Amino acid sequence: MLDAEQCWEAVRRRDRGFDGLFFFGVRTTGVYCKPSCPARQPLRRNVRFYSTTAAAEREGLRPCKRCRPESAPGAGLTRIHELCRYIETHRDEPLTLEHLAAYAGLSRFHLQRTFKAAVGLSPKQYADACRVQSLKGALKESKDVAAAVYEAGFGSSSRVYERSDARLGMTPNRYRQGGRGLQITYATAPSPLGLLLIAATDRGVCFVQFGKTATALREALSQEYPDAALEPMRQPPSREFHRWMEGLRRYLEGGQPILALPLDVRATAFRMRVWNYLQTIPYGEVRSYRDVAAALGKPTAARAVARACASNRVALAIPCHRVIRGTGELGGYRWGLDRKRALLAMEKAQL
Ligand SMILES: [Zn+2]
Structure with a gap:
């Protein structure tokens, strides 16, 4: 951010x-x-x-006449997004920083720093996170832990067990049992679009939602993570948490288009792909459900895309509000069409 x-x-x-x-x-x-x-x-x-x-x-x-800033607006961010897509689609290969830097046409030094500034993670952490996401999805769907581990690109189960404490926060078998032992910290804050709850594990933000009351929001969080230990953020909040809250607030006021919160979300592989794609839709633009499905190489999956949007748990950070119907109608929004309309109008006004 x-x-x-x-x-x-x-x-x-x-x-x-x-x-x-x-x-x-x-x-x-x-x-x-x-x-x-x-x-x-x-x-x-x-x-x-x-x-x-x-x-x-x-x-x-x-x-400026010397650096001509108008000639390539958004080029840097597009490059970072392309690199994210590249990492996601090559997550079963060992990706070195040299390799990624060559792909992006940047020095290793630049790559490391700009990637981290825009995404909130280093390229290596991002690649690991992609593998973990994929593993989480596979674990939920599969009965066979070993197969899920291989499918996620970890190569061998010993490697994932070595890392799982640091990544999943628990071993794969325990994750399948509903994420018991997961520590989630949360806080609510007023925003221009109503009360907002943001919740995070120690890996990243896992929940951003709008609601009517703090109690209702906490209830929604506990439904999403029934087995996790939920704890209100201490006051004043930690520096990181404070930065995330501030980022969301600035975004909602139109002052910050890049909302790259570190995310800790779990989903099936397809939903993860949809959510990743949504994060590449530029600020102020919209796509139709069909566009997204086509971009993912599944042109007939528009309904599945709509369901993936509806199951998004981190509003704004995964900008599902930028997907509308092909007819130009707004389609649905988990947090109400008025909010979707307001978000799109706000973004458009900044362009
Ligand atoms: Zn200049």
């Missing part, structure tokens, strides 16, 4: 790995630039950050 501090660091380093992830405007010159702009660096106090060129231009800024 990019915050002002990270953006300023990238500007100071003229880090081209961040080009397209954000833009910075300089009040005193009336110009906006890419992070890598070779021109003289402005003073921090005169700088503001923008997620899109349109947002910078709305404030009356002109594109």
Whole structure:
């Protein structure tokens, strides 16, 4: 998740790995630039950050003639998303940082840093997370733990057992028994679209939902994770939790298009693919259920895509609100059509 501090660091380093992830405007010159702009660096106090060129231009800024920020808007983020897709589809191969850097056309150093800034995980952690997601899905569906382990690309069950304490938080067999022993911390906060509950394991965010009351939200959380130990976040919340909450709040106010929370969600392989795809739909854009199905190579699976959207547990971070009917109608939304309409209008207004 990019915050002002990270953006300023990238500007100071003229880090081209961040080009397209954000833009910075300089009040005193009336110009906006890419992070890598070779021109003289402005003073921090005169700088503001923008997620899109349109947002910078709305404030009356002109594109810089040296770095031409308008020429490749969004390129950086698209590259990171492409890399995520690549990792997901090659998760049963050993992926080295060299290999991924060559694929992305970045130095290893840049890749590591920009990937982490945009996704919240290093490429290696992301690859491991993909394998774990796939394993979780397979474990829920399969009776045979060994087969599920192989299917998820771990290669051998000893490797997954070595890692499972650090990844699944429990061994595969216990996971199948309903995730008993899982510690989930949660907190509620008001938001422009109503009360919001965010919950996380120590691996990442597992639940973001809107609701009428704190009690109803807690009830929904406990239905989703019946065997987990649920604990309210201590006050003040941990730094990480606070950052996630702040990110969501800024997003809902239209101030932060990139909402890359580290996620800890489990699902079947197909749902996981749908959710991953949803995260590549650009801010302010929509796709139809059919588009998503076609993009996943299953053109007849539009209904299954709709069900995957409806079963999303992390609102906003997995932007299921960006999928609508082919006719242009909004379709459904787990948290109400008014919210879906408001989210889409908010995103559109920022472009
Ligand atoms: Zn410039």
